[in-house]
Amino acid sequence: MSKANLLDRRQVVSTLLANRKDVVAIGGLGASTNDMCAAGDHARNFYLWGGMGGAAMIGLGLALAQPKLPVLVITGDGEMLMGMGSLATIGLQKPANLSIVVLDNEAYGETGGQTSHTSAAADLVGVARACGIADSRAVTTMAEVDAFAKAVHDVSAGPRFANVKIDSASLERILPTRDGTYILNRIRGDLGFQPI
Amino acid sequence: MHAHAEAADTAPNWPDDIFATLQRFDVRQVAYVPDAGHSKLIQRVLASSTMRGISLTTEEEGVALLAGAWAGGQRGVLLMQSSGVGNCINMLSLIPILRFPFLTLVTMRGEWGEFNPWQVPMGSTTQGVFELSGVQVLRASNAAEVPAVLEAAASQAYNALTPTAVLLSQRLIGAKVFTK
Numbered sequence: 001m002s003k004a005n006l007l008d009r010r011q012v013v014s015t016l017l018a019n020r021k022d023v024v025a026i027g028g029l030g031a032s033t034n035d036m037c038a039a040g041d042h043a044r045n046f047y048l049w050g051g052m053g054g055a056a057m058i059g060l061g062l063a064l065a066q067p068k069l070p071v072l073v074i075t076g077d078g079e080m081l082m083g084m085g086s087l088a089t090i091g092l093q094k095p096a097n098l099s100i101v102v103l104d105n106e107a108y109g110e111t112g113g114q115t116s117h118t119s120a121a122a123d124l125v126g127v128a129r130a131c132g133i134a135d136s137r138a139v140t141t142m143a144e145v146d147a148f149a150k151a152v153h154d155v156s157a158g159p160r161f162a163n164v165k166i167d168s169a170s171l172e173r174i175l176p177t178r179d180g181t182y183i184l185n186r187i188r189g190d191l192g193f194q195p196i
Numbered sequence: 197m198h199a200h201a202e203a204a205d206t207a208p209n210w211p212d213d214i215f216a217t218l219q220r221f222d223v224r225q226v227a228y229v230p231d232a233g234h235s236k237l238i239q240r241v242l243a244s245s246t247m248r249g250i251s252l253t254t255e256e257e258g259v260a261l262l263a264g265a266w267a268g269g270q271r272g273v274l275l276m277q278s279s280g281v282g283n284c285i286n287m288l289s290l291i292p293i294l295r296f297p298f299l300t301l302v303t304m305r306g307e308w309g310e311f312n313p314w315q316v317p318m319g320s321t322t323q324g325v326f327e328l329s330g331v332q333v334l335r336a337s338n339a340a341e342v343p344a345v346l347e348a349a350a351s352q353a354y355n356a357l358t359p360t361a362v363l364l365s366q367r368l369i370g371a372k373v374f375t376k
Contacts, residue, residue: 024267046267051290054260061264061272064225064248069268085253086260093250180293184267193269196357 005140006167009103013074014039015142016101016149021070023152024062024187027176028055028075030110032103036074037176043190047176047183053082056100060090063098063159066191070097070152077104077118077163084127090159091132097155100128101148105168113168128161135160210342210368211236214301217346218247218273221354223299225250225265225272227258233303233369234275255280259287259298266296271354274300278322278363279315288329291359298331299353300361309371323363331359337367 013035017025026046027033032055033047046062048055059073080087080102090098106119118124128136139145139162148162177183185195214237218226226241227250228234241249252258258274265272276284281302291298305312306319323333332352336345345362352358 026264050293051260051263051287053256054263054287054290057257057260058264058267060250061225061261061266061270062268063264064250065265065268065270083257083260086257088253089250089257180290181295184263184294184296187267188269191267191269196355 006165007140007142007145008169009035009105009166010038010171011142012101012103012145012164012166015145016072016074016152017042018149020044021153023070023072024066024191026055026059026062026071026073026075028052028073028079030076030079031171032075032079033176034174035103038174041176043186045176045183046187047178049178049180052079053086055079056083056086056090059098059100060086060093060095063095064093067095067097068155069191070099070155071095072152073098073100075100075102076109077102077106077116077124078108080124081117081122087128087131087133087161091128094132094159096158098159099148099152100159100161102161102163103166104163105166107168109168109170113170124163125161128163133159133161137162139164207236208339210336210339211240213343214346215240215244217343217350219244221350222271223273223350224248224270225261226275227252227261227272228275229255229258229277229280231275231277231303232372233277233364234301237275237301255283256287258300259284259290262298263290263294263296266294271297274298276300277303278305278319281322281325281361282318285325285329288331292330295357297354297357298359299349300331301364302361303364303369304366305372306366308366310366311372311374326361331361333361333363335363335365337365339368342368
């Protein structure tokens with residue numbers, strides 16, 4: 001990709017999480033989960049190392065269980081394409097506290113940079129809107145990222161969706177913990193839930 | 197349509213038994229891909245004030261949903277038919293990795309007088325798929341055993357975090373009747 005004005009993924013994610021307060025954030029399989037870790041490890045970070053296509057649905061389950069908490073899914077275009085039906089499921093449930101951000105580099109960066117469907121034809125903003133997520137934005141500037149980061153905290157006006165065009169640079173991997181039980185139970189503990 | 201579904205007074209009671217068990221175990225999120233065998237239970241869920249019915253586009257969404265629900269402190273259950281089990285396979289890997297309570301209730305096709313051969317391959321491998329994926333399988337073959345099977349399944353799924361599938365046999369549900 002040699003388009004102008006593509007955003008830096010790390011800068012986008014650190015802006016989304018800079019004033020996160022009580023946000024629970026879910027990072028989709030791939031570079032997105034690394035970006036979340038690069039922005040700073042946090043007890044409410046749900047890092048995914050598998051289950052491709054499931055990030056938005058994990059977000060939905062959490063958002064329905066905790067309707068007063070802002071829930072933010074940060075994932076990639078390939079991961080979102082694999083779970084595209086979940087946008088229809090979310091559009092039907094309309095959880096007001098759920099926000100989804102797709103970091104769209106139009107490629108499968110983890111597997112050799114093969115182009116994804118968003119590079120040529122698929123319009124995820126159009127898909128999200130057509131699935132009933134009225135607040136669906138195509139984001140191309142950091143000012144728009146900043147505005148979306150603020151909107152995430154409004155748990156009465158979602159669901160909302162943003163597709164952020166990012167550059168396809170391959171960055172140093174910042175790897176989060178890959179112990180799933182630890183990740184999940186750390187979130188539960190931070191929300192005040194006891195072990196079984 | 198299923199042979200049993202014609203009139204309310206002949207509708208089976210076992211879905212009510214399932215609903216009561218789920219309610220007693222404080223199940224809050226009920227994800228489903230519709231199936232005729234689950235239709236009465238789905239109606240009960242959608243009319244419930246404590247349960248949220250969540251219609252999915254494909255069954256694997258439900259596995260991920262239940263992981264998120266548990267992160268947020270709620271128990272869930274996934275309702276599907278046997279053909280949907282194959283759609284879940286990779287997402288089932290979340291269960292041992294994240295260790296959240298997983299209970300699924302599966303209405304069986306492809307057995308006991310099945311008319312449609314296209315249902316048979318997946319129906320025949322449903323139990324094997326679950327077992328290879330680390331999900332324990334219990335089966336209910338008649339209405340009388342539904343309450344005890346559900347009780348056992350819910351207990352081990354929610355109290356012991358034992359991933360559990362209950363196969364509701366086609367013998368219980370009634371083979372689907374195709375009429376022109």
